[in-house]
Amino acid sequence: MSSKLFQGLIYQMKEAVDRTVGVLDDKGVVIACSTLSRIGESHRDALDEVSYSFDTAIVNGFTYKPVGSHARIEYVVFAEGSDEKAKSAAAMLSITLASIKTLYDEKYDKTNFIKNIILDNILPSDIYIKSKELHFDAEIPRVVYLARFAGNNEGSTIPFDIVQNLFPDRAKDYVIGVSENDIVLVKELRNAVDMRNIDNYAKMIVDTAETEFLIKATVGIGTVVSTVKDLARSFKDAQVALEVGKVFDTEKTTINYESLGIGRLIYQLPTTLCEMFLQEVFKKGSFEALDQETLTTIQTFFENNLNVSETSRKLFVHRNTLVYRLEKIKKVTGLDLREFDNAITFKVALMVKKYVTSKPMMY
Secondary structure: OOHHHHHHHHHHHHHHHOOOEEEEOOOOEEEEEOOHHHOOOEOHHHHHHHHHHOOOEEEOOEEEEEEEEOOEEEEEEEEEOOOHHHHHHHHHHHHHHHHHHHHHHHHHOHHHHHHHHHOOOOOHHHHHHHHHHOOOOOOOOEEEEEEEEOOOOOOOOHHHHHHHHHOOOOOOOEEEEOOOOEEEEEEEOOOHHHHHOHHHHHHHHHHHHHHHHOOOEEEEEOOOEOOHHHHHHHHHHHHHHHHHHHHHOOOOOEEEHHHOOHHHHHHOOOHHHHHHHHHHHOHHHOHHHOOHHHHHHHHHHHHOOOOHHHHHHHHOOOHHHHHHHHHHHHHHHOOOOOOHHHHHHHHHHHHHHHHHHHOHHHO
């Protein structure tokens, strides 16, 4: 918000209150005041006191009251004095400022506009009208990232600050908190370099969270969209990427929706249909008959593109031992993994099994 807007409010309050009143920003600097000479002063000690208690505080003869949430104080208002009149003035100014800020954000704030789009809180027909009002470039490539931070971060601004500090250009990139643990980044892709670095930007978030703050993070990457109205789709794709990755790629910390492959299709299937497929592939509990060593053999065989020699080398077993294991699998399941069609069927069945196991309440 503009400090001029605050200054206008302060001048109106001055006549009614008849004492010095003003506003601090989130750094503790006076950005508006009825006594103009005080603008630019630092009241850091007052900001620290208010941030600690998140309540009215009296410091150096002034009464201070926060504006914003406990997780992120945006402004602090103050009134001269420590008496009841000063407390009333600070409370009145706080309520007035919060109301004006809400109205201002709804009408002018681009970040709030983007948030309404990704959360489907704005009609598609209103998006381009609002874009013009905000002078927002609606026809430019963008991608949505959804960063999910592990642990209970309630009341902490660290997840938000991590992403905001990595992408500080607030005129181009938008950082939005959608919950205590989920932070959205809407990244503008300005050139070919940005396009090539889509996955690297996600890795930057994960690496910074883990190395500097010891917080584990996972980032889902949505599809690249060329118009602002499609940002909601990119956000949903980022959500799907995280959910699918949680099932099929548990070791990955960055998951791109466009790289999900067959896992994306399986994730959209009803679990009843998945169970029917598993019963057809693994008849009479044949899957349960496979021990962990056999499953590891199968996984390694797939990872080495059905190459017997390379798989036996990776497993440190003789080639004949591997062939014996594959024959045993064929006998138990009826599928010869050395044949491409059978291998595909088994691979898909393993993924379906993993999906069904991850959703025990659905069947």
